[in-house]
Amino acid sequence: MPLFVPTDTLTLLFGRRLSNAGTDAWDWDETRIANFIDNLKQAMRYQGLEWLRQIQRPLDLARVGPTLVSPKSIEGKEVIAYSLIYTELFDEAESKMEELCTSIRLSNSNAPWAIEWGHRSQTLLNLLKTAPHKAKEQLLEWEQQTIKNLKLEKLAN
Numbered sequence: 001m002p003l004f005v006p007t008d009t010l011t012l013l014f015g016r017r018l019s020n021a022g023t024d025a026w027d028w029d030e031t032r033i034a035n036f037i038d039n040l041k042q043a044m045r046y047q048g049l050e051w052l053r054q055i056q057r058p059l060d061l062a063r064v065g066p067t068l069v070s071p072k073s074i075e076g077k078e079v080i081a082y083s084l085i086y087t088e089l090f091d092e093a094e095s096k097m098e099e100l101c102t103s104i105r106l107s108n109s110n111a112p113w114a115i116e117w118g119h120r121s122q123t124l125l126n127l128l129k130t131a132p133h134k135a136k137e138q139l140l141e142w143e144q145q146t147i148k149n150l151k152l153e154k155l156a157n
Contacts, residue, residue: 002058004086004139005079006120008149013075014061014068015051018043058083074103078121085124086139090132097125 017024020039029036054064062083069076077100084093104118127135147153 002061002079002083002086002143003146003150003152004058004143005082005146006142007146010150011075013073013079014055014065018047058086059089062087062089074100074107077103082124082139085128085132085135088132088136090128090135093132093135094125094128097121097128101125 020026055061062080065076065080081093081096081100084096101121104121124135124138127138
């Protein structure tokens with residue numbers, strides 16, 4: 001999850017499984033730990049890094065993201081919409097934010113986190129419609145808060 005999506009936990013949303021000898025199963029064998037680690041490192045080097053090279057910036061995430069997550073994923077819609085705001089593609093972002101807000105409403109969840117999510121998304125959509133650069137400023141604020149929440153201050157650029 002990009003840092004500009006507010007969170008206090010690490011979430012892995014986009015991705016693919018690393019294959020192991022043609023399958024996506026990785027069997028742990030206490031007697032062959034070194035071999036397991038070597039195979040995993042090799043898969044990460046040749047499959048994982050190639051995948052990561054596709055996504056270097058928020059715009060890459062907005063463009064490649066839809067192929068990496070279910071079209072029904074509300075979280076995926078959020079990341080894609082926010083990525084478009086972050087890259088200042090405000091018109092495109094507005095339609096994605098509309099989809100996101102509709103999806104959240106249709107989920108009919110009364111859970112406190114879902115209600116907060118709906119309010120947050122609607123507020124961002126309103127900003128996007130009235131003052132698009134303020135919507136981006138909000139993402140930048142959330143990014144700083146997420147860095148703090150995840151205790152990544154020492155790693156931040």
